Amino acid sequence: MADSESDTGGARPHTGRRRNEAARRAILDAALRLLGEAEGDSVTVETIARAAGVGKQTLYRWWPSKGAVLLEALAERAQQAVPAPDHGDLRDDLRAVVAATFAGAQRPPVGPALRTLAREAARDPQLAVLMREFTESRRAALRDVLERGRERGELEPGRDLDLMVDQVYGVFWYRFLLGHGPLDEDTAKALADSLLTGGR
Amino acid sequence: MADSESDTGGARPHTGRRRNEAARRAILDAALRLLGEAEGDSVTVETIARAAGVGKQTLYRWWPSKGAVLLEALAERAQQAVPAPDHGDLRDDLRAVVAATFAGAQRPPVGPALRTLAREAARDPQLAVLMREFTESRRAALRDVLERGRERGELEPGRDLDLMVDQVYGVFWYRFLLGHGPLDEDTAKALADSLLTGGR
Amino acid sequence: MADSESDTGGARPHTGRRRNEAARRAILDAALRLLGEAEGDSVTVETIARAAGVGKQTLYRWWPSKGAVLLEALAERAQQAVPAPDHGDLRDDLRAVVAATFAGAQRPPVGPALRTLAREAARDPQLAVLMREFTESRRAALRDVLERGRERGELEPGRDLDLMVDQVYGVFWYRFLLGHGPLDEDTAKALADSLLTGGR
Amino acid sequence: MADSESDTGGARPHTGRRRNEAARRAILDAALRLLGEAEGDSVTVETIARAAGVGKQTLYRWWPSKGAVLLEALAERAQQAVPAPDHGDLRDDLRAVVAATFAGAQRPPVGPALRTLAREAARDPQLAVLMREFTESRRAALRDVLERGRERGELEPGRDLDLMVDQVYGVFWYRFLLGHGPLDEDTAKALADSLLTGGR
DNA sequence: ATTTAATCGAGACGGTACGTCATGTCTTCGG
DNA sequence: CCGAAGACATGACGTACCGTCTCGATTAAAT
Numbered sequence: 001m002a003d004s005e006s007d008t009g010g011a012r013p014h015t016g017r018r019r020n021e022a023a024r025r026a027i028l029d030a031a032l033r034l035l036g037e038a039e040g041d042s043v044t045v046e047t048i049a050r051a052a053g054v055g056k057q058t059l060y061r062w063w064p065s066k067g068a069v070l071l072e073a074l075a076e077r078a079q080q081a082v083p084a085p086d087h088g089d090l091r092d093d094l095r096a097v098v099a100a101t102f103a104g105a106q107r108p109p110v111g112p113a114l115r116t117l118a119r120e121a122a123r124d125p126q127l128a129v130l131m132r133e134f135t136e137s138r139r140a141a142l143r144d145v146l147e148r149g150r151e152r153g154e155l156e157p158g159r160d161l162d163l164m165v166d167q168v169y170g171v172f173w174y175r176f177l178l179g180h181g182p183l184d185e186d187t188a189k190a191l192a193d194s195l196l197t198g199g200r
Numbered sequence: 201m202a203d204s205e206s207d208t209g210g211a212r213p214h215t216g217r218r219r220n221e222a223a224r225r226a227i228l229d230a231a232l233r234l235l236g237e238a239e240g241d242s243v244t245v246e247t248i249a250r251a252a253g254v255g256k257q258t259l260y261r262w263w264p265s266k267g268a269v270l271l272e273a274l275a276e277r278a279q280q281a282v283p284a285p286d287h288g289d290l291r292d293d294l295r296a297v298v299a300a301t302f303a304g305a306q307r308p309p310v311g312p313a314l315r316t317l318a319r320e321a322a323r324d325p326q327l328a329v330l331m332r333e334f335t336e337s338r339r340a341a342l343r344d345v346l347e348r349g350r351e352r353g354e355l356e357p358g359r360d361l362d363l364m365v366d367q368v369y370g371v372f373w374y375r376f377l378l379g380h381g382p383l384d385e386d387t388a389k390a391l392a393d394s395l396l397t398g399g400r
Numbered sequence: 401m402a403d404s405e406s407d408t409g410g411a412r413p414h415t416g417r418r419r420n421e422a423a424r425r426a427i428l429d430a431a432l433r434l435l436g437e438a439e440g441d442s443v444t445v446e447t448i449a450r451a452a453g454v455g456k457q458t459l460y461r462w463w464p465s466k467g468a469v470l471l472e473a474l475a476e477r478a479q480q481a482v483p484a485p486d487h488g489d490l491r492d493d494l495r496a497v498v499a500a501t502f503a504g505a506q507r508p509p510v511g512p513a514l515r516t517l518a519r520e521a522a523r524d525p526q527l528a529v530l531m532r533e534f535t536e537s538r539r540a541a542l543r544d545v546l547e548r549g550r551e552r553g554e555l556e557p558g559r560d561l562d563l564m565v566d567q568v569y570g571v572f573w574y575r576f577l578l579g580h581g582p583l584d585e586d587t588a589k590a591l592a593d594s595l596l597t598g599g600r
Numbered sequence: 601m602a603d604s605e606s607d608t609g610g611a612r613p614h615t616g617r618r619r620n621e622a623a624r625r626a627i628l629d630a631a632l633r634l635l636g637e638a639e640g641d642s643v644t645v646e647t648i649a650r651a652a653g654v655g656k657q658t659l660y661r662w663w664p665s666k667g668a669v670l671l672e673a674l675a676e677r678a679q680q681a682v683p684a685p686d687h688g689d690l691r692d693d694l695r696a697v698v699a700a701t702f703a704g705a706q707r708p709p710v711g712p713a714l715r716t717l718a719r720e721a722a723r724d725p726q727l728a729v730l731m732r733e734f735t736e737s738r739r740a741a742l743r744d745v746l747e748r749g750r751e752r753g754e755l756e757p758g759r760d761l762d763l764m765v766d767q768v769y770g771v772f773w774y775r776f777l778l779g780h781g782p783l784d785e786d787t788a789k790a791l792a793d794s795l796l797t798g799g800r
Numbered sequence: 801a802t803t804t805a806a807t808c809g810a811g812a813c814g815g816t817a818c819g820t821c822a823t824g825t826c827t828t829c830g831g
Numbered sequence: 832c833c834g835a836a837g838a839c840a841t842g843a844c845g846t847a848c849c850g851t852c853t854c855g856a857t858t859a860a861a862t
Contacts, residue, residue: 016827017837044817055840060819122322123242132378160390162381163371167394170370171363177322178332181362190360194367195394216858217806244848255809260850416853417811444843455814460845522722532778560790562781563771567794570770571763577722578732581762590760594767594795620834644822655835660824804861813852821844828836 012053019062026052027059028073035070035116036109043116067120067127074113075134078104084141090149091196097142098168099188105176106183118177139165154196164195212253219262226252227259231273235313243270243316267327270317275334277310284341290349291396297342298368299388305376306383318377339365354396364395412453419462426452427459428473435470435516436509443516467520467527474513475534478504484541490549491596497542498568499588505576506583518577539565554596564595626652627659631673635713643670643716667727670717675734677710684741690749691796697742698768699788705776706783718777739765754796764795 012022030052034043045066049056063069085096105114121128146161155161171191175181212222230251234243245266249256263269285296305314321327346361355361371391375381412422430452434443445466449456463469485496505514521528546561555561571591575581630652634643645666649656663669685696705714721727746761755761771791775781 012839014826014828014839016829016839017835018828020827020838023839042816045819046817049840053840055842056819057821057841058839061838119322122319132380160387160394163387163390163394166371166374166381167367167391170372170374171366172370174366174370174373178328180332181366187360187363190363191367194360194363212808214808214857216808216860217804218859220807223808242848245850246848249809253809255811256850257810257852258808261807266849412813414813414852414854416813416855417809418854420812423813445845446843449814453814455816456845457815457847458813461812519722522719532780560787560794563787563790563794566771566774566781567767567791570772570774571766572770573774574766574770578728580732581766587760587763590763591767594760594763623834645824646822649835653835655837656824657826657836658834661834666823802862804859806857806859808855808857810854811852812854813850815849816847818847819845821842823841824839826837826839828838830835831833 020058023052023054023058024062027054027069028076031069032073032077032109032113035113038112064126065120065124067117067124068130070113070117070120071127071130071134074110074117077110084144086145086148088152090145090152090154091192093145093149094192094195095189097145098192099185101138101168101172102183102185102188105172115177118173135169139169142168167191167195223252223254223258224262227254227269228273228276231269232277232309232313235270235273235316236309237312238316239312243320265324265326267317267320267324268330270313270320271327271330271334274310274313274317277313278304284344286345286348288352290345290352290354291392293345293349294392294395295389297345298392299385301338301342301368301372302383302385302388305372315377318373335369339369342368367391367395420458423452423454423458424462427454427469428476431469432473432477432509432513435513438512464526465520465524467517467524468530470513470517470520471527471530471534474510474517477510484544486545486548488552490545490552490554491592493545493549494592494595495589497545498592499585501538501568501572502583502585502588505572515577518573535569539569542568567591567595623652623654623658624662627654627669628673628676631669632677632709632713635670635673635716636709637712643720665724665726667717667720667724668730670713670720671727671730671734674710674713674717677713684744686745686748688752690745690752690754691792693745693749694792694795695789697745698792699785701738701742701768701772702783702785702788705772715777718773735769739769742768767791767795 012020012026014020015022027048031043031048034047034051043066045056045059048066048069049059059066059069063072085093087093087096105111117127117131121131142165143161146155146164149155150157150159150161168191172183175183181187212220212226214220215222227248231243231248234248234251243266245256245259248266248269249259259266259269263272285293287293287296305311317327317331321331342365343361346355346364349355350357350359350361368391372383375383381387412420412426414420415422427448431443431448434447434451443466445456445459448466448469449459459466459469463472485493487493487496505511517527517531521531542565543561546555546564549555550557550559550561568591572583575583575587581587627648631643631648634648634651643666645656645659648654648666648669649659659666659669663672685693687693687696705711717727717731721731742765743761746755746764749755750757750759750761768791772783775783775787781787
């Protein structure tokens, strides 16, 4: 009965007094998988543990909260990405980064996970900190793009880069969480252009 | 013991088969107070009821969910604002609206309450809907300003106004909730200018 | 699925803010039934609650521990008994009381329940107190029989009645819990006679 | 932090592939100490291991269960006794054995330990078996005394000796565990006399 | 004037998830 | 190869909120 859900392929070998890497993997995988399946609701610590074929205690031993598990699972997945392209043209780079951000957050397993993560972080200060650190790397990547553009003279020297970054991520999170507007490629293009050209 | 916290001044007179306005007030007041106080803890239905000296059923009779109570409590307080100025100059109007938004959300009772409300909305879909409706009026006011500007020719005709609105509120919520950047008058000015002039 | 076990016959009507007597009954009945079935092992709070069709909290609201539930269930069952016969002859009375004690504790639902109760009381001081009070009434009944006998001159005036009582209940509990000797009617007779006649 | 309690004096030298006697001692000592100290709390395997500065496995390698450790710890201490005197007079012998039993169980280190042990045995069937075996020697000693008395004609030939033994140990355990009556020398005398002379 | 009906405070209820604890098994690694 | 260390799966524990329910009282409206 339990196996029908977990499908971990049977017994994991014990690893003695060292952390069992296979268990870690099973937990992270199960967490991400459940998030993708269940649209974010009802992803319980117990559910994750059962799906991973793991005791709850093992989960609590290594992560402070359910959200921390999700975050690590997600961070792993997102490690590879972080494009930070360098075409030599700010407009192109900006469009690419923004579009990649928008697209990346909506692929099946990531979207619900990210949303759930935000929900959890809203209540769990510890997780909020972790998440802030995680997103920081994304912000840094975007800031690099802008800095390169400024050095090439594509931006006014006095421009507030942090504000520009926040305009991108602000729009992203705002629409991502509320869902009242699109986060498609056209929007990405329009947003990038707005930052560079403004509204005149 | 209960009175030490609620301080409703003792017994409320019954109002027979008509809704007891005093109870409604007590609930909203208690809700707002708790929203402001509870920095990290979650605001419980039971807590609100107890603080208001009210049965839980009274709460559920008049509001569909805990979130609805919280939102109404906050909305009452925020009723006044929604400036939507009309100086005849888009830049001035925009700066004014953005600055007012930034400032309004940080006044002592509103700031923490709004933050807690956002936290609650992250978990309570019903509240999320209500909050969306509530913020819609703010967005509409900003959109009006932009539309007037466009009609005066101060914006390119093809500009995506909704995106501009979301840039403002996106930045606002992003910084408001994460607290990693300022929401002062300079920022308001810079943001407004960015929307109009862009970064070249 | 749940109903297959609980068999409470469907929904219990709510009783508002007053304790639900039906729920109390269901809990006590379920507790005793499960004890009888499961030989005492694995009678979990959760199991009792589920079998009674009740939330765990309801159980904890009214009893301090699982053992307290069992005790109350058992005390109810034992209420009627408490023989304390009065044939006018001490030997007859004593034999009757002892035999009744032995027999009563071994009837299907009572035996395992009593054993489990003792197990629980070994760890739960609160329950130990309750149990002491419960058994006190049994001791008192036996003491009454002895006192009547002494008044009739069937016992030496200086005899330590409390010790006699403890000889009866000591043997009872000792054999009941360890199970190394019989607690049948012959034993009862022999024990009663031993107390009166001694070993010469 | 762990050492503050164990205070085993620091590192024990390893003994290679032979059983480490020092570890055995540390475990038994820790067990006895904890049995004596822990008045209400239960004595945990982990607690013993930590207090002895020992891994849990070392414990399970040499003893089948926690209870076995506790019992062995106690048995060692109680080795000496088992008097079984032979004055040639049953009454004297009986009084001596009973008084010794009562007194022995109340000496400072043994009393609380024995009580805790009984508590543990109530939950641990394995320990219960071991304890039964352990107490069997005590029962045998008493039975010997009685048998010698019977052979000397001081007891009716048909007397149920096992029942007499259980009257002694029944009273002992009953009062020892519940503490509602004294276990002093007078009681011992009265109990011995009761067994021989009875109550007329 | 009496009945009817709705509100109110109170809090019990069934339920879901939580995070902790103890058990007994297992494996690593230093000596 | 022993012994320490401690990770692991299991399963019970007791707590926190949720949203629903039923009281008994109180009082306004309908009769």
